[in-house]
Amino acid sequence: MSLESDDEEGPLGGGAAASAEAARRAAAxxxxxxxLRALAPALGAAEVAASLDFLMGRGLADPDPAVREAMVAAGVAVVDLHGAAYAGTLMPLFEGYLEKRRPAAARGAAGVDEGRYDLVREGVVVLLGTLAAHLDQGDTERAAIVETLLDVLSTPSEAVQRAVSSRLAPLMPAPSAP
Known part of the structure; x- marks a missing residue:
């Protein structure tokens, strides 16, 4: 059984058989x-980084919205449990995915590749914001995350901008009383 997404028509062609196969793969x-979400408490340092790398590389751009939402929830669970302990390891991983560009062949072409790129960025923003929430207000890593989120805010994707703004608000210090 393959867990691959169903972006391209497979050997079954179209019709009910293909729909059933697509549903089976999405369920898997x-x-x-x-x-992964259930295993989050048992993960060690290597597994935390590997699981988040998997989620960012494959899960966050899943074509099925329910699967994508579950992948983001799994990542949030991992970061909630392990983010503070492994912030130094996770920051470069998250930033690497935010800095990745679409494949050269897809540049300038709208559609699936652009959409996938935005889905990954949107998910990484959620994970990065989750990580920042576990760091102390004066922590330099937290300040770096806020700076990164502000940079990502310039992304032309409205979904990415919404994700950034929802994560920035809780990270801002409360104004002091006069």
């Missing part, structure tokens, strides 16, 4: 996300 990917 959903199961993988739910399993």
């Amino acid at each position: 990917r959903l199961g993988a996300a739910l399993a």
